[in-house]
Amino acid sequence: MTPRSASRRAVLSVATALATFLGLIAFAVPMTAQAANNYLVHGNVPRPEACNNHGTITPGSWITNGPCGYVMGTALAGQSFDVNDTSDKGFHFGRVRQGAANYCAWVLPSALDLSTQTSTADSCGSSTRTNLQNSRLAFGRDFDAAPHTGNGAIIVDVDPSACTGYYNYFSDSSFDSGSFRDPVNFPLSATGSGYRYSSKDRQAAMIRTPYNGETYWIFVPRSCIESQLAGHTLNNQDNPEAG
Ligand SMILES: *[C@@H]1O[C@H](CO)[C@@H](O)[C@H](O)[C@H]1NC(C)=O
Secondary structure (H helix, E strand, O other), rough: HHHHHHHHHHHHHHHHHHHHHHHHHHHHHHHHHHEEEEEHHHHHHHOHHHOOOEEEEEEEEEEEOOOOOOEEEEEEOEEEEEEEEEOOOEEEEEEEEEEEEEEEEEOOOEEEEEEEEEOOOOOOOOHHHHEEEEEEEOEOEEEEOOOOOOOOOOOOEEOOOOOOOEEEEEOOOOOOOEEEEEEOOOOOOOOOEEEEEEEEEOOOOEEEEEEOOOOEEEEEEEHHHHHHHOOOOEEOOOOOOOO
């Protein structure tokens, strides 16, 4: 092999590599333009270790306003979710689909059954994501504690035993209103329950309540516990990072 043919061969192989590379790009761009994926949600999703939570969420995955954020509902096993983005710790941002109700929020690492992947249109914008994650007033009012405090401890004791609990309330990404959906199939405990916040329209109250050794985060109609909130100072400060 002469030096000339060797260098010619090198030029050719660079050209081939470049063509392959450009070919891949040309192929990849149209693919990723339609690249959102939808998955069904698992039952028995692990509580997020990244947020110092341990154990299992029997009915599905918490829906939250950010990784380690406030619980905003439960994506029940068999409901579906369009992934827009996945954080380095495995939290998924995207569209929660619950029949006619659908909105952008987060679900937990390992919430999705990856074997159920189907492709769907891109969904959920970065402005919804930033607003939801940075501003708790984007979805809630009358919190039990100031921003970045409380962390799910019981600050405002409530007895929800006369109420019906629901896993879900919010209907769309405005979080302006909702409808009570997915009733829980157990009686709510008179003891060991705490109020966390109300929906923006103050119709739904997010509470924690124990059942069968597990802490459930569910909605009750706020009217059902309204009189019990009367003696408490509730907090409407926004997060410092809201802007
Ligand atoms: C995620 O949201 C961004 C910002 O709106 C958008 O540009 C992108 O196409 C979305 N991606 C998917 C996979 O939904």
